[in-house]
Amino acid sequence: MLRSLALLGAFTLALGAAVPSARAADPLPRALPEEVGMSSERLGRLEAAMRAEVEAGRMPGAVVAIARRGRLVHYQAYGYLDRAAGTPMPLDAIFAMASMTKPITGVAAMMLLEEGRLALGDPAATYLPPLAAMRVAAPDQGAEGTATVPVAQPVTVQDLMRHTSGIPYGSDRSAAYRTFPPSSIGSGTGYSGADFIRKIGEATLVSQPGTTWEYGLSVDVLGRLVEEVSGQNLGAFMEERIFRPLGMADTGFTVPAEKAGRVARPLPQDPATGRPQTVPDLSKPLGFECGGGCGRTTAADYIRFAQMLLNRGTLEGRRILSPRAVEAMVTDRLPADARGSVGVTDPTKAGYGFGLTVAVRRDARGTNLLGNPGDYSWSGSYGTHFWVDPKEEMAVVLMTLTPGETRLRYRRLLNALAYQAIVE
Structure with missing residues (x-):
């Protein structure tokens, strides 16, 4: 009993003042890291590293969500929603997810495949x-x-x-x-x-x-x-078939006026080059809802989407895809003699193959990230990133806006700090 109270105290201290709001908005059931084979102390390294990045001026802010064995072990906001205005980052910040729209479009297509x-x-x-x-x-x-x-x-x-x-x-x-x-x-x-x-x-x-x-x-x-x-617009199809069933209340293609105050902003200048940087205005209407990069979301919504994939198509009793459809998506489907390399587009994915809208780790050879064969992932050009590792029963989501080359740094950093926190 004393040990459990001590662990709870350490976990609460690590999360700091964000705990009350985090628990009010948890996207998945919460667990102490030790309950699912992770370390509160080691997750503290992730928190320290993210805060250091904000303090160094390399990122404006971020929201990170980590789930293992179906339970949330880390859900934390860091830094600023808008650094220039001094607005703190809330857990429910809305981010332009760029190419992390693609796996959602992949799920939509697989739903139609399942219907013949x-x-x-x-x-x-x-x-x-x-x-x-x-x-x-x-x-x-x-x-x-x-x-x-x-x-x-x-x-x-x-x-x-x-x-x-x-x-x-x-x-x-x-x-x-x-x-x-x-x-x-x-x-x-x-x-x-x-x-x-x-x-x-x-x-x-x-x-x-x-x-x-x-x-x-x-x-x-x-x-x-x-x-x-x-016969539907893409956003309407996704809302009906994916977002509403999964409880992804803040995911879509444009941000309504009442949510505009939660939209995250990048730093005005790229910290590596000093050049001006922007991301698209998510409040403006689109000519069409592009499935390759026009979406917006929150860390809470996307960790639920990732957990659905990890659960082989279901979440909280609602089935989105069959297990076989998810398996088809997350299996490397590139021909053995195919030219081109996923690692050319994203150096953090060197050695990966590709399934149906996600990169898939083939084995340990040629890769430069921690993980296991069969883990799958994708990222967005503005800094967002997610991956799912079925062997570790882990899903990880990073929401940030670092549209320059700095974004590669955070894919590597979060990978190392998430895996080092697994202790069994």
């Missing part, structure tokens, strides 16, 4: 006809070449989900790359859904479908496909 309304091997053009006429940049013609060849096989739903479609983010890398929009959020704000698909259909694929892993607009196209199959 689409299949992984279906050509995407079956649902989005403007994609039927796409051609591929001819190989070995140089960066400025514009010659094209026919597709050897059509872009499939699976290609969209695993980034083997040949649809990149637009850049100046070659003439073919310049035919695509440069970003998800830019697409969502700059096009209607129909115009976006028309633009993609007129572009030139940069590789033959199914042959090369390349990060890009694939999941934005997938989101439009979900809309066409379901």
